[in-house]
Structure formats: structure tokens, C-alpha cells
Amino acid sequence: MPLVMILDDRVTNRNIFAKLAASISDDVRVETHGDPASALAAIGAPLPDLVITDYKMPGMNGAEFVRHFRQIPGCEDVPVIAITVYEERSFRLAALEAGATDFLLSPVDHAEFLTRARNLLQMRRQALIIKGRAHDLERELQDSERSRQQLLRDSKERLAQVIDTVPACVSAFDRDGACIFLNSRAAARFDVDAHGAIGQRADALLGDEMGARSLSLDQMVFRSGVALPTFEEESAGQEGGEPEYWLTTKSPLRDGDGMIAAVLTSSLDITDRKKAERHLVHLAHHDALTGLPNRTFLQDRLRREIARARRGDRIFALLMLDIDRFKTVNDALGHHAGDALLCAVGERLGTHIRKKDVLARLGGDEFALLLSGIRNPQDALDRAEQILGALKQPFTIAGEDIVVGASIGVVLHPNDGDDAEDMLKKVDIAMYRAKAEGRNLYRAFDPAMMSSARGEITLEAELRRALANQEFELFYQPQIDLRTNRIVGAEALIRWRHPTRGLVRPLDFLPFAEETGLIIPINEWVIAQACSEARGWCAHGLPPLRVAVNLSPVQFRNRNMVALVDDILARTGLDPKRLELELTETILMHDADAVTIELRELRKRGVSVSIDDFGTGYSSLAYVKKFPVDRIKIDQSFVRNLTSDPNDAAIVRAIVNLGHSLGIDVIAEGVDSADQVEMLRAEGCEEAQGFLFAKPLPVEEFLALVQADAAVARSA
Numbered sequence: 001m002p003l004v005m006i007l008d009d010r011v012t013n014r015n016i017f018a019k020l021a022a023s024i025s026d027d028v029r030v031e032t033h034g035d036p037a038s039a040l041a042a043i044g045a046p047l048p049d050l051v052i053t054d055y056k057m058p059g060m061n062g063a064e065f066v067r068h069f070r071q072i073p074g075c076e077d078v079p080v081i082a083i084t085v086y087e088e089r090s091f092r093l094a095a096l097e098a099g100a101t102d103f104l105l106s107p108v109d110h111a112e113f114l115t116r117a118r119n120l121l122q123m124r125r126q127a128l129i130i131k132g133r134a135h136d137l138e139r140e141l142q143d144s145e146r147s148r149q150q151l152l153r154d155s156k157e158r159l160a161q162v163i164d165t166v167p168a169c170v171s172a173f174d175r176d177g178a179c180i181f182l183n184s185r186a187a188a189r190f191d192v193d194a195h196g197a198i199g200q201r202a203d204a205l206l207g208d209e210m211g212a213r214s215l216s217l218d219q220m221v222f223r224s225g226v227a228l229p230t231f232e233e234e235s236a237g238q239e240g241g242e243p244e245y246w247l248t249t250k251s252p253l254r255d256g257d258g259m260i261a262a263v264l265t266s267s268l269d270i271t272d273r274k275k276a277e278r279h280l281v282h283l284a285h286h287d288a289l290t291g292l293p294n295r296t297f298l299q300d301r302l303r304r305e306i307a308r309a310r311r312g313d314r315i316f317a318l319l320m321l322d323i324d325r326f327k328t329v330n331d332a333l334g335h336h337a338g339d340a341l342l343c344a345v346g347e348r349l350g351t352h353i354r355k356k357d358v359l360a361r362l363g364g365d366e367f368a369l370l371l372s373g374i375r376n377p378q379d380a381l382d383r384a385e386q387i388l389g390a391l392k393q394p395f396t397i398a399g400e401d402i403v404v405g406a407s408i409g410v411v412l413h414p415n416d417g418d419d420a421e422d423m424l425k426k427v428d429i430a431m432y433r434a435k436a437e438g439r440n441l442y443r444a445f446d447p448a449m450m451s452s453a454r455g456e457i458t459l460e461a462e463l464r465r466a467l468a469n470q471e472f473e474l475f476y477q478p479q480i481d482l483r484t485n486r487i488v489g490a491e492a493l494i495r496w497r498h499p500t501r502g503l504v505r506p507l508d509f510l511p512f513a514e515e516t517g518l519i520i521p522i523n524e525w526v527i528a529q530a531c532s533e534a535r536g537w538c539a540h541g542l543p544p545l546r547v548a549v550n551l552s553p554v555q556f557r558n559r560n561m562v563a564l565v566d567d568i569l570a571r572t573g574l575d576p577k578r579l580e581l582e583l584t585e586t587i588l589m590h591d592a593d594a595v596t597i598e599l600r601e602l603r604k605r606g607v608s609v610s611i612d613d614f615g616t617g618y619s620s621l622a623y624v625k626k627f628p629v630d631r632i633k634i635d636q637s638f639v640r641n642l643t644s645d646p647n648d649a650a651i652v653r654a655i656v657n658l659g660h661s662l663g664i665d666v667i668a669e670g671v672d673s674a675d676q677v678e679m680l681r682a683e684g685c686e687e688a689q690g691f692l693f694a695k696p697l698p699v700e701e702f703l704a705l706v707q708a709d710a711a712v713a714r715s716a
């Protein structure tokens with residue numbers, strides 16, 4: 001039953017390590033100690049098979065503890081893992097010299113802890129078997145009546161036979177450094193003949209470096225008379241191949257007089273295990289899609305960076321970034337394109353980091369950058385600016401040029417936090433703020449952001465309450481026929497009359513509603529309310545105006561739109577011809593065939609369909625042919641500079657011509673000047689909507705405007 005001894009002055013660590021060690025196998029026994037002195041005092045039969053000790057402890061550090069431990073009979077070759085936050089060579093050397101077998105860096109990665117501990121326990125078991133066999137042989141040597149010379153020759157042969165059965169390279173060298181035997185594995189490893197090797201020196205057999213190391217360690221055994229603790233060593237691979245790893249034990253071999261005749265070295269090839277261990281550790285720390293470090297890796301490096309920064313006056317920064325419009329690309333071009341975009345973003349970010357920085361993918365479209373050793377806070381902001389610039393350049397994905405951009409949050413250590421979780425939370429808040437403030441920008445964390453971040457947590461609850469308490473209302477923005485100058489329809493635009501914040505605009509809560517799925521009930525309310533109000537307008541003696549409502553991609557994906565619209569039209573009694581659904585290109589591109597079927601059904605009922613924000617999405621202009629639509633809405637970004645930018649004028653002309661060639665009407669949105677109207681009219685654009693005519697208006701004001709318009713029409 002293997003015994004694992006845990007030594008750590010912190011009770012939390014002790015408990016965690018004890019639990020981990022106990023999970024290695026059912027028969028493992030675990031003993032914990034809080035201070036080195038009591039751990040040393042408690043050592044007796046049975047001896048521990050593995051010791052895991054903290055390095056920094058009050059009273060005695062890890063190196064001193066190991067030194068004392070090694071002096072206890074039987075503990076010379078018990079494997080010891082030292083846990084240290086120090087990566088510096090000097091600490092490692094001190095612990096190695098004192099006899100530690102291996103290291104783990106604090107904070108300890110659980111997967112790494114388990115693999116190391118499991119391997120060392122297994123090695124220990126094998127080492128004990130080898131030791132037992134060597135011991136038997138030694139006894140035979142001592143008991144034998146034959147002459148010492150004869151005895152040595154016989155025993156060498158027997159030793160070779162026994163040792164040949166051991167799954168390790170085993171060799172013995174005498175005091176002069178000459179080989180007295182090699183087992184067959186060692187002979188094969190060193191590419192020599194086992195008999196021909198007898199009498200040769202270690203450096204001739206093992207190569208200069210390994211040979212010299214082996215000889216000097218043998219001398220230590222000759223001098224001390226005790227076995228060396230098991231240690232790991234690395235050797236150059238055969239024929240210049242990958243390096244090989246060994247777990248080596250060296251113990252004295254005594255003759256009949258009790259004199260040390262030779263040193264027995266057994267080396268177990270652990271190369272495959274090392275590789276498997278590294279692979280496992282790699283998998284646990286990397287993202288499968290991009291191959292970049294993952295969140296676990298980042299957290300680990302962040303903790304180390306904090307520990308290191310505490311000891312010096314270093315500052316470092318953590319940047320978290322989220323790809324703007326990633327969801328749109330994913331929805332429009334599919335998951336493969338989304339994956340390709342993430343890999344391309346990862347690669348581009350990779351060209352902007354230095355060797356000591358860490359670039360990680362945290363999941364979804366979120367990446368993080370740990371910038372270590374920056375000189376001042378401005379450095380971090382400059383780097384954020386550079387990254388924004390780099391990500392603004394288009395990516396070519398699936399043959400399309402895609403422009404994305406990013407929102408970046410920045411936190412600094414020690415100013416913004418002194419523990420990893422806290423820093424991650426704050427950088428997330430800063431990034432969220434960058435997103436909320438318009439995307440494609442960076443924001444450094446500011447404590448004032450904490451209160452608004454908490455506000456966002458309650459936003460979901462508030463939106464639910466708003467639905468239940470009917471805090472939403474619809475404003476209407478008139479749509480004008482440019483040929484007659486009459487109001488022919490209106491776009492319904494949602495507003496939230498918040499009990500304390502006043503009137504909230506849609507872009508301040510709709511993106512959040514999209515993320516949480518609350519957009520579905522909200523939009524259902526919008527369609528029902530718009531249909532119900534429009535149905536009532538005729539009672540005011542108004543002409544049968546068209547009413548347009550915006551649909552969200554989420555809503556189209558999750559709902560049977562035909563059934564929903566049928567139900568609302570039946571309930572409100574609105575003539576289907578008066579309802580228009582505004583869709584974005586994203587909705588059309590996603591699952592185009594299914595959307596087309598639904599749109600055909602809706603149009604059969606008389607409902608009309610328009611494409612909103614036309615020209616801003618990914619579809620080529622010709623793509624619109626595929627879809628059953630009645631109207632294209634030219635995005636306001638093209639209308640804004642229509643009279644000053646020839647490119648925008650050309651785009652508007654192309655859209656109008658396209659519409660006409662397909663028999664589709666065109667409406668321009670965001671029209672706010674008479675010059676724009678003139679140009680649109682000259683191009684043949686049928687309708688317009690914008691502040692020039694009216695802003696979105698509360699329903700009563702809108703009705704008053706339409707009544708006035710109708711009066712003008714009557715008097716004309």
C-alpha cells in the first residue's frame with residue numbers, strides 16, 4: 001500500500017494535495033503534515049513512497065527539509081516533489097542538491113500534479129523491485145564460500161542474468177570507472193556488445209556528457225556509501241533524434257568484506273511517459289480550434305505573473321478582447337467560416353505579441369493577452385490601439401473579404417487588482433464597456449464601471465418586468481412616397497419608458513435582449529401592438545397606411561413566423577396587406593432555403609417584406625434576386641453622404657437600378673436634407689424616411705401628422 005506524505009504549512013493546500021493524491025488509486029494512503037519538524041519526526045515504518053513538500057515554509061525551507069529527510073535510513077531514494085513559486089534556477093538547484101526528485105510550480109495544476117505523482121509512485125515500485133533483486137545478489141555474494149575472485153566472476157554472470165530480466169538499462173562501474181557489466185538493454189541502448197563493454201570507461205560507452213555525469217555521481221556513492229535518490233535525467237536522442245528521458249537510481253554494490261566494489265546504475269526509459277505527460281498537459285491547457293493557450297493556462301500564468309510582480313516592482317497588463325460582429329459572420333456564412341475567422345484572428349494577434357506575452361483564446365470569440373513587464377500604463381493602451389488597428393484590416397474567409405474589429409478591455413496590475421479572478425472579472429467589465437460604447441475601441445478599467453456592471457446584471461430582470469408591466473411603447477416614423485410627397489406608411493420603432501431612467505432608446509437594450517433571448521417576447525409584443533394600433537387608425541378616418549416592424553435574427557431562427565403572424569393578424573383583424581416585415585441581410589443569409597419558404601407563405605397572405613440596412617451586409621447585390629421581397633431599404637450610411645461622396649452616390653444608384661430591374665421598390669432611410677431628396681428622386685428612388693420629414697413620433701403625434709398630411713392631400 002503506497003504511502004504519500006504531504007507537507008505544507010497552509011491547510012487549504014494540504015487538503016487539496018491530499019485529495020488529489022488519494023485519487024491516484026484506491027490503495028494509496030496519504031499522511032499530511034503542517035510543519036517540517038513534525039513530518040521528520042513522524043517518519044518510521046512504513047516509510048513514505050512519495051513526499052510532496054512545499055518549498056517556502058516557516059522554520060525550515062523545502063531544501064533543508066529534503067536534506068534532513070535524505071539522512072533518514074531508507075529515505076535516500078524516496079522520490080520527493082518540491083512545490084515552488086520560484087522559477088529561478090538557484091532555487092531549483094538548491095532543492096536538487098538537497099535531493100529533490102522533481103518540481104511543480106505553484107499554483108499547482110491538478111492534471112500535472114496527478115501525472116507526476118502517479119509516475120513517481122510507479123517508478124518507486126519498480127525501483128524497489130530492482131533494489132530487492134540487487135539486495136538478494138549482494139547476500140549471495142557475502143554468503144558464498146568460494147574464493148573472492150571466483151565469487152565475483154560467478155556473481156557477475158548471475159547478476160547479468162537477473163538484471164537482464166529487469167525492464168531498465170542496468171550497468172555497474174567499479175571505483176576506477178571501468179564497466180563490470182551491462183545488461184542487454186543497456187548494451188542495445190549504447191549500441192555496444194555487453195561482453196566487449198566490460199573494462200571500458202563510462203564516457204567511452206555513454207558519451208562524454210552522460211558518461212562524465214555518471215562517473216561523478218558514482219564517486220559520490222563510493223564516498224557516501226549510500227544510494228543516491230532517484231532522479232530524472234535527459235540524454236541526447238540516438239542519431240540526433242528527440243531527447244530521451246530516464247529515471248535513474250544509483251546504489252552501492254558491496255563485496256563479501258562489506259566494501260563497495262561497484263556502483264549499480266539502473267535507468268528506466270520514461271521518454272514515452274514524459275511525452276504522454278506533456279501531451280496531456282498540453283491538451284488541458286490549449287484550445288483545440290486555434291491551438292492557443294486556453295483559459296486554464298492563462299489563469300495559471302496570471303497567478304504566476306502576480307506572484308512574480310509582488311516580489312519586484314513590475315507592472316503588467318491584461319487585455320481581453322471580443323470580436324465585433326463575429327455572431328453576424330457566423331450566422332451569415334456558417335460555422336466553418338466562423339471557425340476559420342477565429343483561427344485567422346488568433347494568427348493575426350499572434351504577430352502582435354512578444355515572446356514573454358501570453359495570447360489565449362478564452363472561448364467563443366473572446367481572446368486575452370497577458371502583457372508582462374510593460375514599462376508604464378500607456379504601453380498597455382498603445383498595444384491595445386495597435387491590436388485594434390490590426391484587426392480592422394479585412395480577413396479573407398471563404399472567398400469573402402470580412403471586416404470585423406474588436407472591443408478591448410484593459411486592466412493593470414497592481415492598480416486594478418491583486419488576484420487573478422479579480423483581474424479577469426474587471427477586464428471583462430472594461431471590455432463590456434468598450435462594447436457598449438460603440439465597439440471597435442478599448443477601455444481601461446475604472447472602478448466606476450463596477451456599479452454599471454452590476455446594473456447590467458439586473459437589466460435582464462428589469463426587461464422582464466418591463467414586459468409584464470407594459471413599459472414598452474411604439475413610436476412611428478413616417479415613410480413618404482417621393483412621387484406624391486404623401487405619407488404611405490410608417491416604421492414602428494420600440495421605446496422603453498423606464499420608471500426612473502425615462503425614455504430608453506432601442507440600441508441601449510435590444511442588443512442585451514438579443515443575447516438573453518428576451519428579444520423573442522419583446523418582438524412578438526411589437527408585432528401585435530403595431531398591428532393592433534394600425535388597425536385602429538382607420539377609425540380616425542386615416543388612409544390605410546402600411547406599418548413596418550423590425551424582425552430579429554434570433555426570432556426568425558426560433559419561431560415559426562408564419563404561424564405567429566397568422567395568429568396576430570387573426571387576433572387584431574389588420575389587413576395583411578398593411579403589414580410589412582423588415583428583415584436584415586443576416587436573417588436572409590441564415591438558412592436561406594427555410595427563410596425563403598416562410599417568406600413565400602407570408603407573401604401569399606399579402607404581407608410584404610423589405611430588406612433593412614441594405615448594402616451593409618455580406619450579400620452581393622445580385623443575391624437579393626433569390627429572395628421573395630417587396631422593398632429594399634438603402635442603409636442610412638449611404639444616404640448620409642449621398643450629395644458629397646461620389647462612391648455613396650454610385651452605390652445608391654446601383655441599388656435603385658437593381659431594385660427596378662427586379663421589380664422591387666426602393667426606400668431610402670436616414671434622409672435629413674432636401675438635397676438628398678432631390679438626388680434620390682432623380683435616381684428614381686420611390687420612397688424615403690428620415691428626420692427631414694419627421695423623427696420617430698409617439699403614436700398621437702404621428703396620427704396628428706398623418707391627419708395634417710391627409711388634409712393637405714384633400715386640399716390639393
Ligand SMILES: Nc1nc2c(ncn2[C@@H]2O[C@@H]3COP(=O)(O)O[C@H]4[C@@H](O)[C@H](n5cnc6c(=O)[nH]c(N)nc65)O[C@@H]4COP(=O)(O)O[C@H]3[C@H]2O)c(=O)[nH]1
Pocket residue numbers: 477492493494505506507510523526550551552612613669670671672689690691692696
Ligand atoms: N441620424 C438619423 N437617424 C435616423 C434618421 N431617420 C431615422 N433614424 C433612426 O434610424 C433608425 C432606423 O431604424 P433601423 O435602421 O430599423 O434601426 C433600428 C432597429 O434596428 C432597432 N429597432 C428599433 N425598434 C425595433 C423593434 O421593435 N424590433 C427590433 N428587432 N429592432 C428594433 O433599433 C434600431 C435603432 O432604432 P432607433 O433608435 O429608433 O433609430 C431609428 C431612427 O430613429 C435620420 O434622418 N437621421
